Amino acid sequence: MQKYIVITIGYFALKELLHRRLNFFLSLFSVALATGCLVCAVGFLRLFDVETERIIAGKEREAKNLADSLQEEYRIIGTKMGFNILILPVRQHLEELYAEDYASQCMPEWYVDTLAHSGIITIQHLLPMLQRKVKWTETRRTIILVGTRGEVPLLHADAKKPIAEPVPPGKIILGSELCAGLRFPVGGRVQLLGRQFTVMRCYDERGTKDDITAWINLREAQEMFNKKGLINGIMALECNCAMANVALVRQEISRVLPGTQIIEFSSKALTRAESRARAAAFARQSVDNEKQNRIRLRAEKERFYSVLLPVILIACSLWVCLLAFANVWDRRAEIGIFRALGYRSATVVTIFLMRAFFIGLAGACTGIGAGMIAGIAQGLHVFGNGSAKAFVDPVVLFLIVLGTPMLSALACWLPSIAAVNQDPAAALRKE
Amino acid sequence: MNVLEISGVSKRFSKNGRQIAALDGVSLAIEKGTFAAVRGPSGCGKSTLLLVAGGLLRPDAGNIRINGKDLYSLNAEQRALVRARSVGFVFQEYYLIPYLTIRENILSPALSIFAQEQGRRADELLQRFALSERGRHLPSELSAGERQRAALARAMLNRPELILADEPTGNLDEGNARIVLGCLREFTSSGGSVVLVTHDERAAGAADRTVRMEHGKTAD
Numbered sequence: 001m002q003k004y005i006v007i008t009i010g011y012f013a014l015k016e017l018l019h020r021r022l023n024f025f026l027s028l029f030s031v032a033l034a035t036g037c038l039v040c041a042v043g044f045l046r047l048f049d050v051e052t053e054r055i056i057a058g059k060e061r062e063a064k065n066l067a068d069s070l071q072e073e074y075r076i077i078g079t080k081m082g083f084n085i086l087i088l089p090v091r092q093h094l095e096e097l098y099a100e101d102y103a104s105q106c107m108p109e110w111y112v113d114t115l116a117h118s119g120i121i122t123i124q125h126l127l128p129m130l131q132r133k134v135k136w137t138e139t140r141r142t143i144i145l146v147g148t149r150g151e152v153p154l155l156h157a158d159a160k161k162p163i164a165e166p167v168p169p170g171k172i173i174l175g176s177e178l179c180a181g182l183r184f185p186v187g188g189r190v191q192l193l194g195r196q197f198t199v200m201r202c203y204d205e206r207g208t209k210d211d212i213t214a215w216i217n218l219r220e221a222q223e224m225f226n227k228k229g230l231i232n233g234i235m236a237l238e239c240n241c242a243m244a245n246v247a248l249v250r251q252e253i254s255r256v257l258p259g260t261q262i263i264e265f266s267s268k269a270l271t272r273a274e275s276r277a278r279a280a281a282f283a284r285q286s287v288d289n290e291k292q293n294r295i296r297l298r299a300e301k302e303r304f305y306s307v308l309l310p311v312i313l314i315a316c317s318l319w320v321c322l323l324a325f326a327n328v329w330d331r332r333a334e335i336g337i338f339r340a341l342g343y344r345s346a347t348v349v350t351i352f353l354m355r356a357f358f359i360g361l362a363g364a365c366t367g368i369g370a371g372m373i374a375g376i377a378q379g380l381h382v383f384g385n386g387s388a389k390a391f392v393d394p395v396v397l398f399l400i401v402l403g404t405p406m407l408s409a410l411a412c413w414l415p416s417i418a419a420v421n422q423d424p425a426a427a428l429r430k431e
Numbered sequence: 432m433n434v435l436e437i438s439g440v441s442k443r444f445s446k447n448g449r450q451i452a453a454l455d456g457v458s459l460a461i462e463k464g465t466f467a468a469v470r471g472p473s474g475c476g477k478s479t480l481l482l483v484a485g486g487l488l489r490p491d492a493g494n495i496r497i498n499g500k501d502l503y504s505l506n507a508e509q510r511a512l513v514r515a516r517s518v519g520f521v522f523q524e525y526y527l528i529p530y531l532t533i534r535e536n537i538l539s540p541a542l543s544i545f546a547q548e549q550g551r552r553a554d555e556l557l558q559r560f561a562l563s564e565r566g567r568h569l570p571s572e573l574s575a576g577e578r579q580r581a582a583l584a585r586a587m588l589n590r591p592e593l594i595l596a597d598e599p600t601g602n603l604d605e606g607n608a609r610i611v612l613g614c615l616r617e618f619t620s621s622g623g624s625v626v627l628v629t630h631d632e633r634a635a636g637a638a639d640r641t642v643r644m645e646h647g648k649t650a651d
Contacts, residue, residue, distance in 0.1 A: 342515025
């Protein structure tokens with residue numbers, strides 16, 4: 001029975017809407033305007049969010065590239081700064097090392113091969129050496145003589161450009177002070193502790209003890225010092241990675257080579273860490289700045305919509321309400337005849353509310369359609385064909401379709417009550 | 432048995448600060464199967480009497496009884512139900528609902544008594560009032576006579592016991608007036624009662640009984 005009444009009243013309401021088209025279209029326009037604005041506001045915020053995600057992702061990519069390139073630059077700079085880890089025999093007293101500038105204790109040369117094969121990740125550029133502070137009798141100078149075979153490649157890691165180059169047998173590389181002071185030309189012959197060497201290269205001034213250091217082949221140094229198969233240190237470079245720190249380096253090396261101890265040249269390590277941190281912070285800051293900017297822009301948009309939307313909703317509701325009053329006024333005689341036919345108050349109210357419901361439904365659909373066209377058109381140049389997906393939130397659309405007819409009915413509540421309270425006799429009486 | 436009893440009914444209106452007595456102690460009883468005509472000049476209170484009798488306008492004094500039930504002792508919703516079941520209205524201006532077809536107009540009173548199966552009854556009335564060809568038309572597409580016949584058919588849908596007709600022939604030519612009066616007459620023959628308000632002598636001539644009204648008072 002209820003279904004019959006609702007269908008009949010709904011049918012009456014639809015026919016009345018089509019009959020009084022001007023009132024209907026004005027009401028429809030009003031509801032569609034409010035709904036369209038709502039759809040656009042929600043959609044534009046969604047587009048903005050998607051655009052923000054896109055921009056931030058781009059910025060993060062840019063920042064990562066920048067950070068990578070900065071880190072690479074810092075890494076190169078750091079690498080140029082030289083080794084910052086020294087692996088020594090465990091028996092070596094450090095006070096003696098610092099006093100004499102070299103380690104008196106030795107360890108087997110194969111330690112470096114063991115380390116290179118161990119899969120260690122916290123250090124790179126392994127350089128085994130045997131060094132002594134010696135009196136260069138031929139020149140009457142005290143120098144540091146270093147025998148090295150060049151860097152031992154880590155088997156598990158990509159090959160890297162060596163910091164220290166190998167010295168072939170019979171060759172010698174001299175620090176700047178030795179080159180300059182003794183006037184040895186590159187390619188010239190020098191005698192060192194009774195052996196002949198050809199000057200392979202002169203290093204530029206470094207401002208360290210390297211300037212009074214001479215590098216020769218490890219085998220020759222071992223023979224000269226009678227330390228065959230022995231070395232007294234392995235220089236290394238702490239990896240340029242976030243997780244690397246001296247404690248971890250010590251832990252890793254101790255696991256592979258229990259008979260060793262590790263020294264970190266802290267100023268170099270600190271510089272590298274700071275460089276790395278600065279590069280990362282710079283990249284992070286750039287992304288954070290963009291995020292803050294987008295958050296600020298979104299808040300501005302939200303504030304704008306939070307003012308605009310209520311104004312539009314209230315204005316449109318009032319307009320719909322006024323049009324509903326006009327409709328009641330137009331239909332005074334009809335309401336009178338409804339009452340004369342014995343329609344109850346609830347039936348009359350339902351006729352008017354049903355009318356408002358249909359206006360709300362049609363207005364919501366029209367507004368959603370118009371809002372989506374506007375939003376998608378706006379989003380097309382930003383998102384291309386994906387703009388529809390970015391713009392539309394099905395849940396919001398569903399709530400609008402559901403809520404608008406209710407709001408429309410609410411706006412027409414007073415006019416509907418006015419219709420019921422209207423005196424039928426006043427409309428039907430002629431006298 | 433009286434279908435309608437009007438006892439000492441008065442109704443006053445205020446116009447430009449003056450009190451006008453539209454009805455002044457009117458009493459009238461309409462028996463079942465009676466066709467009564469209320470005659471009088473314009474402004475004598477005929478239409479007001481009809482609205483009061485139909486429960487649409489509360490009188491200042493007096494009682495209205497339909498089938499013995501005091502109409503104004505009921506609330507508005509109960510009065511609406513009495514109208515829906517027992518009373519049919521016909522007006523000079525027809526008051527057909529402009530956006531419904533003639534058949535839908537005739538069916539519209541069914542909504543007041545929640546009757547679903549009135550389609551056959553509506554078709555029967557369309558045929559009886561010679562409107563079968565006009566069922567799908569809107570009121571604006573019909574002649575005055577057809578509209579009034581449609582209004583009369585609508586008033587009869589719920590098989591009321593009483594029809595209150597306010598100048599139903601006022602806008603009609605002689606032929607259509609005769610048809611409408613014939614239909615009312617037929618209605619009374621089948622046991623219904625009619626109160627016809629008119630100033631048309633021909634219309635009054637079709638009635639069993641004529642009541643004259645002047646200055647809000649009746650005189651048989």
